[in-house]
Amino acid sequence: MVECAVKNWEGQEAGSATLDLKVASEETASHIVHRALVRQMHNARQGTVSTKTRAEVSGGGRKPWRQKGTGRARAGSNRSPLWRGGGVTFGPKPRDFSVKMNRKERRLALRTAFQSRVDDLIVVEAFADKFERPKTKELIEALGRWGADVEGKILLIISEKQELVYLSARNIENVKLITAANLNVHDLLVADQIVITSPALEAIQEVYCD
Structure with missing residues (x-):
């Protein structure tokens, strides 16, 4: 007291x-x-932050160039995480942060x-x-x-x-x-x-x- x-x-x-x-x-x-x-x-925390994976980014359906003979590194999609505008690797997704x-x-x-x-x-x-x-x-x-x-x-x-x-x-x-x-x-x-x-x-x- x-x-x-x-x-x-x-x-x-x-x-x-x-x-x-x-x-x-x-x-x-x-x-x-x-x-x-x-x-x-x-x-x-809201837990609403979200990024797109390579599967969710629009585009990328066509192979940018042929596999061999160009002298460049092989590429299967222009939406690879290695490319500008590509998907995000292991990026944040919406989640519940609440603790009981x-x-x-x-x-x-x-x-x-x-x-x-x-x-x-x-x-x-x-x-x-x-x-x-x-x-x-x-x-x-x-x-x-x-x-x-x-x-x-x-x-x-x-x-x-x-x-x-x-x-x-x-x-x-x-x-x-x-x-x-x-x-x-x-x-x-x-x-x-x-x-x-x-x-x-x-x-x-x-x-x-x-």
């Missing part, structure tokens, strides 16, 4: 929140998180990855009502007041999609905005700092409590 200070819009401490998730043991933590990360990255992982293991890996970033975690109060209109500058200033380094990679987690917050954050190069429902291992590990609203933290603990 970890106690986290909750900051308000002005950057002042306004309360505390508890982070208590069931995580993997030290011996297996890195292994299960790595498996979840590999699974996520593999499943993100049990649901309990996925959830355990996610909880473990999240808990491991507690030192880089900044908990703030919900701030959607602070925007009367989309304002990127105000959000950047707020991140600075909360103690986040705007030059580094920041993962901003909110409880649910809020249009004004989304429009304010989308133009900040180093900030990635996600909802609690879209929490994933890759984003947790890549970010230098994680800024999360207290309602989002409650939602994560409620959904991933076991």
